[in-house]
Amino acid sequence: MEFPINFNIYGEYENAQRWWEAQFLTPPKPKRHQDLTEEELEQIEENRHEINTKRSTAWTIKVFKEFLLEKNIRTELDEFDEGALDKVLRLFYASVRNAQGKKYSVASYAALRGGISRYYSKFNIYHNTAFKSSNNVFKSVLKDLRKSGKDCSQHHQAISPADLQRIKDSPALSTSTATGLVRRVWFNTQLHLARRGREGNRELTPASFELKKDENGNEYITLAHNAETKNHKDPRDPCQQVYRGCIYSEPGNPNCPVQTFKKYLSLCPSDATALYLHPIKQDQAILDQKTIWFSREPMGKNYLGSMMANISQVCGLSRRYTNHSLRSTAVQMLSSAGLETREIMTVTGHRCETSLKSYWAPSTTDRQRWSHILSGAGPSNTPGPVVKQGGGGGGGGGEINQDLSADAGPFFLSNCTFNGNVQFNIHK
Template sequence: MDSSPQSQHQFGHFGFDEIQMEFDDFDFETIDFQNLDMLCCSQVEDITENLSIPAFSDLPKPETPATPLNVHKIGNRFKESTDDDVNRLFEARQTLATKKNTNWGCKLFQDWSIERRGEPVDLEAISPSQLNSLLEKFYCEARPLKDGELYHKNTLKNLRGAINRKLADLKRNIDIVKDKDFKTSNGVLNGLLKERVREGTSKSTQHKDLIEKCDMEKISTYFKDAQLNPIILRQCVYFNIAIHFISRGQEFHHQLKLDSFSFQSDDTGAYVTLSHEIQQKNHQGGLGNVEMNTDKRMYATDTESCPVRMLQLLIEKTDESASSLFNKYNSESVSLPKSTSKWYLDAPLSKRTFSNFMKEISKAAGLSRIYTGHCLRATAIQHLNDEGYEARHIMYMSDHKNEGSLRSYNRNISSTQKKNLSCTLSKIMNPTINEQVGTPTSKSEFPRPDKPFATHGTVVPAGTGLSSQSFNNLALNSKSSNRSSALVQNSSFLNCEVHFHHHHDHHVVQEPNHAD
C-alpha cells in the first residue's frame, strides 16, 4: 500500500479500525435478500439480451470502408534475405584479385604441410597454439620452386596475409598478425628478415621505371597528331588522365563513362573534375573506406594537345549511344578521319586492353624502353616530389592513405638536386667547391628548381605591402644565411607578420610568429 503523503492527500487516510467500526454498525436485517436475487436475475436477462445482438463483423460492410491509421502491411518495409544472400555479401568484401592471392598463399602453405608433415592443415579446427607452431617453421622453410632462391621479404609478408584472410573467410576469430598467440611466429619472421639483411641476401624492392625526360619529349611530339588520328587521340586522353589524376591504369580507366567528368571553369581557366567516385585499390568502399577526393582538377593548357580539349574531342567523336569513355574505333576513321563524324563505336574496351596502352605508346613514339601504365603514376608522384610539394599535397592527388606508402614512390631526386647535395657535402673539406664545379650559388634551385615559390601555396603575409611576385623574387634572389633561406623555402605563413631588414646588402627574413 502506498502510504506516501501524496497518496494520502489524493485519497485520504482510511485505517483498519475505521473499517471494522463501519462493519459492526451495519444492519444486515434491513436487507431484502429476495429482492436482491430478483435483481440479479434481471441483470442476467439484460446480459442475455445483449449477447443476442449481432457482432460487428456480422453487420453489413459500408461501401467505402475507412483505412485504419498507422497500420503497415507485413513484409512491405523490410526485404527478406536468404542465407545465400548473406554469404554472397560476405564474399563481396574482397576483390577477385585478393581472392586469387589468398588461394595462392594457402595452397603454398598446404603444400608445405603435406611435404613436411604428411597431411594438410585443417584451418577450420586447428587451435591458435598449434597454428603458431606450424607458422614458425613455415616462415623458415618456405621456398620458391627454383632451387637456391629465397622469397622476397614482401612475398613472405604476403603469405602471412593470405593465410590470415583465409581464416577470416572461415569465420574464425583468429588474427595471426596481431594476436598475442602468434607473437613467437611473428618474431621468427621478423628475425628471418633481419638476418637476411645482415647476410646480404635480402633483395631490394624493384620499383617501376620513371619515364625519362627525353622520352617525355618524344611522347609530347607523338601526341601532336591526336586531332587527326583516332588511335593517337584515345592514347592521348588515356595518358593525360593517368598523369593529372595519378590513377591506376586498368581499374580506373575501365570504369570511366562519358559523363564521368564535369567541365567547369574559374578565374584561372577551364578545367575538368570527376563527377563521381571511382573504385580503386585504396577506395573499395566498405566500413573503413575513406571517401575519394573528386575535386582533383585537370586544367586546360595553351598547347596543341591540351588535355581538356582532347577529352572534349574524344567525347564528341564517340557514338551518342555509347556509355563508356574508351571504346573501339571505327576502321574508316583511321583512313578517313576528316570525313568520318564519329570515330568511336558503342563498344567498350576490355579491362586488359588498358594494360597495353603504354606499351603501344612506347613503340609508336620510339621511346628508349617499354613503359607500363604504373610508370605514369610513379612518374607523376616523383615529379611532384621533385618540385618540392609536401607529402600531404601529393597524397591529395595520389589518394594514398598515409605517408609510409607514399615514401616508396619518392625514392629519387633530380640530377640538379643530387649535384647540389653532393657539392654541399664536399664543402665540408673545401669551402670553395662552388666555383670549382660550377654549382649555382642560389639555394632556390633546391628543392624547387626554377619554380616561383608562391605558386605552390605560399600565403603572402598581410600588411607587408608586397605582391606575390615581389615576395617570390625576394625568396628566389635572397643571399641570406642558410638558416633564413631554409625558413623561406620550407615554410608557409598564415596570419603572421614578416619584417624585412637591410643589413650589409643582404635581405634577412626574421622568423615569423607562426610557421607551419
C-alpha cells in the same frame, strides 16, 4: 434455332469469388525490405574484399596446401588451433620456396603472410601473442634477405623528364589519329588524377566526368562522383569530393587536355557505355571522313592494364613503364614544383605522409647534383658563390655574387630562405 448468349457479369474477375476478394479484401502491402537467401548474404559479405585481394588469398592458400602436402602434414586447413598453426607457420615461413626452388621476394613473403592472416582472421596472427614464435621466424627471414642483398624490390619508377618529353612529342599520341587520341586522353587522365595502376579504368564511362568552369571562366574536367579506391571506401568521408581531381584547360596548347577530352567524346558513339573504346578498324584517311572514330567495344581490363607498357614501346622510351608509374610521376612533378605534402596528398588521395614517401625518389639529375656537391668540385668544377658579409651592426646580412653566364655552369640554391631583396644584374 437456338442462339446461346453468355453473360459474364464478373468481367475480368471471371467468377464471384475473385470479384468479392477484389472488392472487399485489402491487397497485400508491398514489401519494403528485400528477401535474401543465405547464399546471397554470404556473397555480399564476401564482396567486402577486392578482386585482387581475393586472388592473393587464393594464391596463398594454394601454396600453403602444397607445402602441407609435401611436408606430409595431414591436418585440414580449418582444423588448426592457435598452437598447431603457430608451429606450422614457423616451418612454413622458413622453408617455403617458389616454383623454381628459390626464396621469394620480400613483397611475396609479405603477401603470403597477409593471405594467411585473412584466411585465419579469427586468430589475428599479426598481434596474437600465441603466434609470437612464427612471427619472429618471419621477421628473421626478411632480415636475412636484406642482409644478403636480395631485397631488390622497388616502387614503380617515375617517368624521367626526357621520356615525358618523348611521349608529348610522339606521333603515337597524336590527337589527329584515333589510336593516338584515346592514348592521349588516357595518359592525361592517369597523370592529372594520379590514378593507381589499372584501378577503376574499365568502370569509367563518359558520365563519370563533368565539364565545368571556375569563377574566372576557366574550363576544367572533374570526376562526377566520389570514386571508390583502395584508400577511400568510407562513404562518410567528408573529404571525398576533394579527391575527385581537376584537369584544367591550357589555352594555346595544341594538346590541351580539356579540348582533347572534348574532341574524343565527340568522336565516340553517343550511347557508349564505357569511356575507353577501341577505334574502328579502318584507315585513318577513311575515319577522317566520318563523324565517329570509335566502336562501341570497350577496352578490357588487361588491355588498359598494359597501356603504359604499350606507350613505352611505341614511343621508344628508355625503359618499360607501368600504369602505376604515372602516379609516381605525378608525385615527383608536384614535389619538384615545391608543393607541400598535404597538397600532394589532395591530388593523389593518400591518407598519410608515410605512404606518400614511397612514391618519391630522386631523379638522376638530383643525384648528379648531390654528387657534385659532395665532391666539392661543383657541377662544372667552378668555385662556389662568393659570400660577402654585411656591413657593421652585426645584423648577419650577406651578399651573394654569382656569375650566371653560360660558361659558369649551373648554379643551385636549395633549402634556403631569402629575407630581403634579390637583384639580377644583366650585362650584355
